[in-house]
Amino acid sequence: MAFRQRREALRAILSGSSCIHPASVYDAISIRVAEDLGFEVGMFGGSVASLAVLGDPDITLITLTEIAEQMRRMSRASVLPVLVDADHGYGNALNVRRTVQELEAAGAGGLTIEDTLLPQAFGEAKTQLISLEEGVGKMRGALDARGDPSLVIVARTGAASLTSLDDAIRRARAYEATGVDALFFTGIKARTGLEAIAAATRLPIMLGGTPEEMSALDYLGGQRVRIALQGHAPVAAATQAVYETLKALREGIPPKSLKGLASSELIGRLTRDADMKSRGAEFLGIKK
Structure with a gap:
């Protein structure tokens, strides 16, 4: 029941009329800080997970088990609803089903599934997308695996920056038709692109980073954007703080003289x- 209340809180945000910035969270302390500061929702990004759990770059080395376990730790520590970046679902549509089941059990408020070809293909330097048909299969698999109907399933596409805006819209409309709860776009660089997407779709929109010209929350809310990411500054700040503290201690600074603790x-x-x-x-x- 507690998990369902978190998911319903996330759904209330998506069904509202305003756009919010989520808190980038990655462990028990960061999510408690976000909750205490009054954030409405947390975002557990794949790049942050790779850094916090593995210390590795964001190249899809992290596994479903590791993501789910970290989400479970955060669920225990806080009641803040969390959206999990579930990357490509860690495989094909059948793997996506398992991903949904595990993250639902771990207490996620919702999760995003993207149509990026992951991990990167042999010999290909450029990021690629899976076919539209495979993307649709993944979204259908995700919905089929959902045990709690309040769990939020978000379809994500990076087509706007990888292929074309028209392809992004085509994919979004196909994913929308499967019954997902929201659409997540990355690579939208101009208001014209966002406005075209908003006109062509019906579901709540998430954005993964916005240029300054389209960062105003009132404007985004008017285009049906309900969640707009601001990157993952907290983990970068924490990493810098740990580095500087350990560096000072290594150089002989006594603990009582340290600043910023x-x-x-x-x-x-x-x-x-x-x-x-x-x-x-x-x-x-x-x-x-």
Whole structure:
């Protein structure tokens, strides 16, 4: 029931009239920070997962098991709805079914399935797309695997920057016809392109990054965009902070002289220390 409430909250965003920016989240602490700051939804990106879980670049080395386990950790830590970048579903349409089942069980609010050919084909430097027919099969497989009807399934295409805007619209309309809940576009660089997509489709829209000329939330909301990503700055900031802290310690700076560390009050709040102490008193007889 708790997972369904998160998914219904995500659906309320998609059925609303405004566009929001999600929080880029990747572990238990980052999602609690996002929840405490009032973000409505989290986005667990594939590139962030590769960095946080493997320390590898975003070349589809991460597995479904690793993605699902990290999502499970975040689900335990927070009630914030999370959209998971499930890449290509880790295989063909049958693998997509397994991906949906695992991420649903892990507590994802929703997930995106893209029509990129992954992993990259032998000898091909340029990113490629799978056929429209295979893409449709993946979306149908995703919907068929869904056990909780409130789980959000989002069809994603990068055709606008890889083939053409017309191809992006053609693919989006075909995916829309399968019954997915929203459409996710990457590579939209101008208002004319977004407006053409909005005119040709009916479902809520997600965007993976927007140029400055089309970044205003009011404008995006008017084009039926409900979620607009802003990249993944938090994990980059965290990586830089860890690097600088370890570098300073390695160079002999004493811990008490370090700058920019989280306060004990912030750590206590994010770890829900007060709740743990209350439970300790109630169940273990530990005095506060």
